[in-house]
Amino acid sequence: MNGKFSRLKNIALHFLLLIGVFISIFPFYWLIVMSTNKTSDILKFPPKLIFGNEFFTNINNVLQNVDFFKSFLNTLFVSTTSAVAILFFCSLAGFTFAKFQFPGKKILFTLLLITMMIPSQLSFVPSYIMISKMGWVNTFPALIIPGLANAFGIFWMKQYSEEAIHDSLLDAGRLDGCNHFRLYWNIGLPILRPAFAFLGIFSFISVWNDYLWPLVVLNDPAKYTLQVTLSQLNGIYNTDYGLVMAGTLLATLPLIIIFMFVSRQFISGIAAGAIKD
Amino acid sequence: MNATNTQEVTNNVQYMKPVGKGSLWRKVYKNRALYLFISPFYILFLIFGLFPIFFSLYLSFHKWSGLGKMEFVGLKQFTYLLTDTTFWQSVGNTFAIWFLSTIPMLFGALVIAFLLNTPLLKFKGFYRTAFFVTNVTSIVAVTIIFKSIFGNHFGLLNYVFTMIGLNPVEWLNSGILIKVVIASMVIWRWTGYNAIIYLAGLQSIPNTLYEAAKIDGANLVQMFFHITIPLLRPIILFTVLMTTIGSMQLFTEPQVLLGNSGGVGGAGVTITMYMYKQAFVDNQYGYASAVSWVLFGIIALFSLLNWKIVQKTGAK
Numbered sequence: 001m002n003g004k005f006s007r008l009k010n011i012a013l014h015f016l017l018l019i020g021v022f023i024s025i026f027p028f029y030w031l032i033v034m035s036t037n038k039t040s041d042i043l044k045f046p047p048k049l050i051f052g053n054e055f056f057t058n059i060n061n062v063l064q065n066v067d068f069f070k071s072f073l074n075t076l077f078v079s080t081t082s083a084v085a086i087l088f089f090c091s092l093a094g095f096t097f098a099k100f101q102f103p104g105k106k107i108l109f110t111l112l113l114i115t116m117m118i119p120s121q122l123s124f125v126p127s128y129i130m131i132s133k134m135g136w137v138n139t140f141p142a143l144i145i146p147g148l149a150n151a152f153g154i155f156w157m158k159q160y161s162e163e164a165i166h167d168s169l170l171d172a173g174r175l176d177g178c179n180h181f182r183l184y185w186n187i188g189l190p191i192l193r194p195a196f197a198f199l200g201i202f203s204f205i206s207v208w209n210d211y212l213w214p215l216v217v218l219n220d221p222a223k224y225t226l227q228v229t230l231s232q233l234n235g236i237y238n239t240d241y242g243l244v245m246a247g248t249l250l251a252t253l254p255l256i257i258i259f260m261f262v263s264r265q266f267i268s269g270i271a272a273g274a275i276k277d
Numbered sequence: 278m279n280a281t282n283t284q285e286v287t288n289n290v291q292y293m294k295p296v297g298k299g300s301l302w303r304k305v306y307k308n309r310a311l312y313l314f315i316s317p318f319y320i321l322f323l324i325f326g327l328f329p330i331f332f333s334l335y336l337s338f339h340k341w342s343g344l345g346k347m348e349f350v351g352l353k354q355f356t357y358l359l360t361d362t363t364f365w366q367s368v369g370n371t372f373a374i375w376f377l378s379t380i381p382m383l384f385g386a387l388v389i390a391f392l393l394n395t396p397l398l399k400f401k402g403f404y405r406t407a408f409f410v411t412n413v414t415s416i417v418a419v420t421i422i423f424k425s426i427f428g429n430h431f432g433l434l435n436y437v438f439t440m441i442g443l444n445p446v447e448w449l450n451s452g453i454l455i456k457v458v459i460a461s462m463v464i465w466r467w468t469g470y471n472a473i474i475y476l477a478g479l480q481s482i483p484n485t486l487y488e489a490a491k492i493d494g495a496n497l498v499q500m501f502f503h504i505t506i507p508l509l510r511p512i513i514l515f516t517v518l519m520t521t522i523g524s525m526q527l528f529t530e531p532q533v534l535l536g537n538s539g540g541v542g543g544a545g546v547t548i549t550m551y552m553y554k555q556a557f558v559d560n561q562y563g564y565a566s567a568v569s570w571v572l573f574g575i576i577a578l579f580s581l582l583n584w585k586i587v588q589k590t591g592a593k
Contacts, residue, residue: 149322
């Protein structure tokens, strides 16, 4: 009796969750449907609701109209460079805050936390003016440099270092004559590797998906990142669904594939970061 | 042990103060490598954070098109802002979207987290991934997909409406429905994210509490409202704050969905989009800076208010 009841409850539970999953996954399904069909098949009543075989035609249309491949490489370059640099600067600073004593440490760290609360809109217009005065419009440094050392990454790395790296290890390193940087490089880095996985992918995804800033500092199509190219495609070819959707699919797929491989660590990283705040 | 510690601390303070700068500087000098390690953040913040903030304050008192001379206008741009109906419309739009998205999103997230927290639930990893994947999708992509689902004439949703005998709805031709569409994108992208955060919070609530409630004859709904929600209060407060700050900065969804015009009658123009238009479409850099300061004020005030309300209602 009890067993039967809990089994029913279990089915109800999975049923509810699957409704949620359906809402969550359906737009991806619809994206694939649209990008594999002719626009005329999507825009008729009733629309085609299953995958078609026009994907390569649609892709071809994308490639003929915009330099998609170039945007892809631009985005890949900017995201990868940003992620690597963020990892280095944030882990070095986070490790330093967690494991060393020096005058002014508390004040400096508090300052860092305060900067996290300032909305980026406040500095948005002047940042653009500076970038343009520096001649950085249409350059990748404009996309990479301002975000390099971010407070969240340092905070995250500090928390992780405090938990994961034992002082005894560092003391042993000091006895062996390691200087501060060696302590970070030889002892800190190997232990911080799991934190690297999270922060690296988090940064990569954030930069990959960023839209407002690239939209403002890039106006040469040869320098566009994928998000800007997508939005242009959407604006110019908005009647050609097949084309726009094929581009959207191509721009989104790499991240989804990466996410599928690391979802477990990534999700626990997000949760841990939020709970610690 | 404790006593010696305090003594040591006081000793330290006494030692550092009177002996003064000499020894402090020596300490700083000795640790110069450490300051070097943390310096990139502060240098970049000075250049791309602090300086622009002051610059933006300066700009907000000037009329400037980006070329030529700046003209000092004092508080004029702020007083103009107060009477600028399009600006207040954008404030109203932003709040409406905030209101439409926050409550369903956070409530949905709580329910999902509560369900996922069932002990011995199968496929938990699959569910977590499926709910979270919406959050790694770029907002531009999400908007493009949703635009086709909510299309005025050939949208998928209108097809479904016709199938079940309802009249098709011109989603993007109505001021209110435009906001519903934008809110639905926010909900879709962020519910899973918030659910994951709640789930992490739930896992710190001991199962014995639920078991005790079960013995007392409580049902699931009672447990949800009397155990889960009260114990998650600090985390709920955190997500409400984050959601509020995020909503006040909404830009990509309306801009990609409706273009720079912001849809019929500007019904989709948010505060950030208004700022963007002033600066990068109309080249009113000074005025855009004034807008950004008012936006900052609104975020600060609203966050504070939120904080107070959630704290009060929780305290009961």
